[in-house]
Amino acid sequence: PKMGGSGRVPIEPQRVDAPLTQSATFLVLTINDKDDPDAVKTVRSTVAKTDDLTKNVAFRDLQASFACTVGVGSEAWDQITNGLPRPAELHPFRKIEGKVHTAISTPGDLLFHIRADRRDLCFEFERQLMDLLGDTVTVVDETVGFRYFDVRDLLGFVDGTANPVGPAVDESIIVTQDEDAGSVGGSYVVVQKYVHDLKAWRALSTEQQEAVIGRTKLDNIELDDAPEGKQAAHKTLATIEGEDGQEYSILRDNMPFGNPGAKEFGTYFIGYSSRLWVIEKMLQRMFVGNPPGLHDRILDFSRPLTGTTFFVPAAGVLAGLDSD
Numbered sequence: 329p330k331m332g333g334s335g336r337v338p339i340e341p342q343r344v345d346a347p348l349t350q351s352a353t354f355l356v357l358t359i360n361d362k363d364d365p366d367a368v369k370t371v372r373s374t375v376a377k378t379d380d381l382t383k384n385v386a387f388r389d390l391q392a393s394f395a396c397t398v399g400v401g402s403e404a405w406d407q408i409t410n411g412l413p414r415p416a417e418l419h420p421f422r423k424i425e426g427k428v429h430t431a432i433s434t435p436g437d438l439l440f441h442i443r444a445d446r447r448d449l450c451f452e453f454e455r456q457l458m459d460l461l462g463d464t465v466t467v468v469d470e471t472v473g474f475r476y477f478d479v480r481d482l483l484g485f486v487d488g489t490a491n492p493v494g495p496a497v498d499e500s501i502i503v504t505q506d507e508d509a510g511s512v513g514g515s516y517v518v519v520q521k522y523v524h525d526l527k528a529w530r531a532l533s534t535e536q537q538e539a540v541i542g543r544t545k546l547d548n549i550e551l552d553d554a555p556e557g558k559q560a561a562h563k564t565l566a567t568i569e570g571e572d573g574q575e576y577s578i579l580r581d582n583m584p585f586g587n588p589g590a591k592e593f594g595t596y597f598i599g600y601s602s603r604l605w606v607i608e609k610m611l612q613r614m615f616v617g618n619p620p621g622l623h624d625r626i627l628d629f630s631r632p633l634t635g636t637t638f639f640v641p642a643a644g645v646l647a648g649l650d651s652d
């Protein structure tokens with residue numbers, strides 16, 4: 329087990345660090361009536377059973393890397409956790425209005441990030457989950473993502489390269505004892521479902537696309553940052569440094585999704601961090617721009633349909649919710 333901060337109390341996080349898989353389902357739900365004690369109880373006991381549900385499904389193919397992480401939204405935190413301490417930074421997703429593009433905020437009480445190398449395992453887990461939840465919840469969004477060639481997004485670029493690896497993973501995503509003792513072992517997670525204008529994107533030359541992203545397309549080599557004050561690439565705007573020059577990474581598990589017949593082509597953005605402000609600062613730099621006015625040009629070809637923030641409590645906190 330991983331140690332939280334002081335190193336004395338073993339805290340097992342959820343499988344936030346599970347690997348990118350061939351398939352993933354992103355399920356965002358709201359509770360229909362948060363004032364109905366029976367409904368809240370059903371939701372709470374279902375959430376507490378996630379571990380059992382995971383075992384049910386994961387055991388059917390242990391090679392398939394099945395994992396599910398559960399996030400709880402700010403407006404349902406008190407009900408779902410029955411009054412556990414609120415994570416210090418947890419609040420609903422704050423809309424960001426740039427001059428040209430807006431990061432909208434959409435509802436969500438629960439996020440299930442379901443991953444496996446087999447689509448049928450994700451499907452089966454979600455089926456069993458929805459059976460237990462019955463009519464206590466409404467589906468706000470259900471997106472099925474898939475692996476596209478060599479981990480490329482639908483813009484054609486390899487997506488996820490700069491993710492932290494090794495010990496930097498926990499450092500980036502797991503709240504420590506010192507940071508927030510009441511939420512140790514947990515992570516913040518932000519999701520945004522983006523749809524792309526692929527026709528407009530394809531009208532750019534490969535060099536123009538590479539300048540938007542900040543990496544070469546074929547072999548994924550990082551380009552130099554633009555000079556200060558000039559249009560910055562996506563990778564530059566999404567790089568956050570502290571006052572001491574330290575870089576703050578987040579863990580991204582983006583997946584492509586879409587239906588060519590409906591002309592739907594998307595990227596489901598999902599970012600985990602132990603510091604919500606880091607993701608918020610990335611969004612600020614993307615939508616408002618740095619300097620302000622020079623927004624992330626990825627947004628001229630990508631529009632968010634959702635924007636929601638959750639907290640992913642430690643595994644033991646989740647499993648213990650049913651004990652009242």
Ligand code: HEM
Nearest residue numbers: 481485486487488489490522563566567595597610611630
């Ligand atoms: C880097 C795609 C949205 C944060 C990248 C890269 C690609 C990419 C291709 C370069 C390779 C890599 O390091 O992974 C996309 C697409 C998006 C999207 C298609 C949606 C349309 C976002 C959002 C955030 C974000 C909303 C944060 C709120 C990052 C970070 C990096 C990155 C932190 C790494 C920067 C570095 O250290 O080099 N993204 N991204 N991305 N993106 Fe995004």
